[in-house]
Amino acid sequence: MALSAEVLGMLAFTLLAFWGVSLWALTRTLRQESRKVDILEHQDRMDTYSPEALAELREWIEDHPNDPLADRARAQYNECVDVVTQTDRHFYDWSDADINRLERL
Amino acid sequence: MSDTSPKTARDEWGTRFGFLMAMIGGMVGAGNIWRFPYVMGDNGGGAFVLAFLTLLFLLAVPGLMAEVALGRYTNKGIIGAFRDVVGRGGMVGFGVVVLLVNIALMSYYSPLIGWTLYYAVHSLLFTFTAPGFEAQAFMDSFFANPALMIALHTVVMGSIAAILALGIRRGVERIVVYAVPALVISLVIMAIRGLTLPGASEGIAFTFGVQWEYLIASETWIAALGQALFSTGLGWGIALTVGSYLREYDDVPLGGGVFTAIGESSIAILATLAIFPVVFAVGVEPDAGTGLAFVSLVQVFPEIPLGGLVAILFFAGFFLATFTSGLLITEVSVTTVSEETRLSRTQTVLAVCGGIWLLGLPSAYSTEVLDFLDFVFGNWGLPLATLAIIGVIGWVLGPERLRVLTVNRNAGIHIGTWWNPVIKYVIPAVMLFIMAYFAWENFREPEMIAGMLVLVLFPLIGYAIMSLVEGRRDTTDTAGVTGGDD
Structure with missing residues (x-):
């Protein structure tokens, strides 16, 4: 059974909306954490x-x-x-x- | 927190990743694995995703930010947090309500974790792919064996106690930083296996096909609302407790709100991709709950190449999802009881886990009791706890105070004033609606009557206990910070 364009589109949207946002938030917050650690190593x-x-x-x-x-x-x-x-x-x-x-x- | 350290020395997360995994580990549970895929497919697929995503951003993300922020603001467990806001007195009893609901929740969740443990062990023994194996008969004989159920419940609570006794950083964090990624990896491998099977596309079409007419059906939005609120664990005290162990410069809204709500829902999406392609590829009827995990899927494993290994991945992942939730649900009570009594952490863990074990015996003995309690606390107990936590933030502390003082302090994203009415009006109104809707749906049923008793008795019990306890204590630091309804 071939998947319709609508199903594939919704699958792509769902992956982007959930996994895309989650990975963006995870990466952003961990990078911010690294920056904070760097700053706190430089000053108290x-x-x-x-x-x-x-x-x-x-x-x-x-x-x-x-x-x-x-x-x-x-x-x-x-x-x-x-x-x-x-x-x-x-x-x-x-x-x-x-x-x-x-x-x- | 070690047993010998003074109670004023509070533990904290060792790493940012540890905090994030604790949040995800606490929120991802059985519902993500055995409920979400079917609910999604049964409510319009893509239409349900749109409704669910809207409600996640509208309710769960702001609500979790508020709950984590309250924990961070007070640096205390449930009762201590309520006392800091409302001042000493009977009103602290609403914190007791949250505590009671958590204990009740864990009392029937522990036997359920035992089920997943049992199936995980049998997957390792390749029982499900053995010749002549019958999934339905296997499950029926398992559920008809109360001694085994109680033994599994005992093993689960004993394991949770052993980990919690080590503390936040040495116990909880050490487990979740491995368990949550392991859960994700196991589901990813299973999804790849499932998607490469002939006929898998039917499962994708069932869950991701868009039936737009569902978007205007009230049932779709009610289902999405239930999933968005219950799956994210909003207002159960988990986020408050986890947030109370944040470090000085840690962010709240990005990690505690956006990542937690969307991340834990992403695991539900992944579970959908892992489960339904396999189920449809073999032509088994899709289902939800025990029927999906313990019958449909178990029937599928012998039919697919490498089915024994896929069974191990699935049940190991399923066990980790439920076990980490159990760990964090129990930590809510351990943190609070440890702060409110003179017991050491180890003594508290033993008392709390022992109490939950005792209360869980009826649910371990009988699945009917478990189902009854799940229905009552799922529909009325948990919304009551959410109402208590979000209510105290929205109507006593005040969302604007919390926003300027804590939410936007060290924050990874800026939260604007739009957040205040969501916390003050929208979430409480939705929780009241949900409780009323379920009461109307189950009018005069025994579950509904038990639910009404929970709604009336728990606040009364909480108020009475705290009136009595607080009346005996020194009242020199009783101020509270009421009057913050912006």
């Missing part, structure tokens, strides 16, 4: 937020200054700012302009 700390995520964290802290988790959030924010401004190797893509704009809270 590493940036913990991307520029976009750190901006969102700052916005949340400013919008919720009295939240029970505000102190924890502030500590995490300041930790990331310190690492980004005091170290030369970063995990996320920080431009000089991004770094110059950073301020502790």
Whole structure:
């Protein structure tokens, strides 16, 4: 029995959608892990937020200054700012302009 | 965690790969192997794949991110995580609900692992390809032997206890980093064997043929919903527990969400390619559950070249899939009980595994009991646990708090605000719908009545236990972080 083009197409799509995405995620996360290990061999700390995520964290802290988790959030924010401004190797893509704009809270 | 180390020194995954394999090992179970292929073929093939994939990305991926993130945020097991969010008091009892559901789940899952072990051993003895072998008679005599069932249940729980006693890194991680790749390799080899058989294309046409009309049928979406939620183990406490052992700079959303949900479903797709071409090539009727694994496939092995070796690959892979799930399901209770009591890890493992062994005796003795419990906990117990975990994140901690504080911290992919309504509204609504749908489908059946008892009694028992326990404890650190419903 010869398979129709539709069946073959769906088989290819399914393999790509499941195994393609899984292998992409596995490769990406293991490569990121290697980069993190490299950075931590070079310095003892590493940036913990991307520029976009750190901006969102700052916005949340400013919008919720009295939240029970505000102190924890502030500590995490300041930790990331310190690492980004005091170290030369970063995990996320920080431009000089991004770094110059950073301020502790 | 060694027995002599102080309880404050918490174990963690040794490698990123170890964490990822633990997630996959915990989520890939019997359902991926003996349920998914038939459900897919029976619900429109390609149409089912589209519905399933949509629901995976809509529900399972965000939900798993949330559950792993809660474990990572608290660095605690189920009850400790709930206490950190809701503060001390009876509401911590919802964590007890998750724990009770896990123990109940493992009590009937362990005998099932025993079945796969028995068939794996017999595949190694080439029983299935011996002259005069009868698959149905073999299975019937096996299921009619309660002493053997109980012995297998004992071996399974004993093996799990031995591994868990070694701890997270030296026990669980050492097993899953080999077991999960071995499962994948065994299924790949079986798929290659199956796809090269004459007549295999009929199996492919059955499972991957697209019947578009199924895409607008509610049954297709209900089946896809059940598969997406139950197969990924969302909200059972496994992802929370595994996530609680993450290291300082580890990512949550890419590994804990995308890779876990899509990766474990990929193994179900692989199982489809491994099983159905073989079944159709020999002309055996496709089936699901015990009928597929223990009758249809076993009838197939003597009919194909190298069938004895294919049987070994299949049953070894099947055993590894169920055993690693059992390991991680039991770890949920071990982590929590170890944190909540003064018992050492070894003492906790013995107590938990001993308790599960005892509770599992009725399921080992009678497959009717096992089927009954599977139906009750599959349809109401597990959704209740999911509702408890996702509910506490969505409505008490608050998804936005978790997103900015934990999900996007050290993350491999950025998660936007779209994630918040999914956690707060969509997943809880879907879980309520599923429980109501199954109750309506089985209205007044004994299973439905037992399910309603689980829904009412488990939260009450949990609330009563934690009200009593928490009332006796020092309450200096009782704050919790309520009020986070964004």
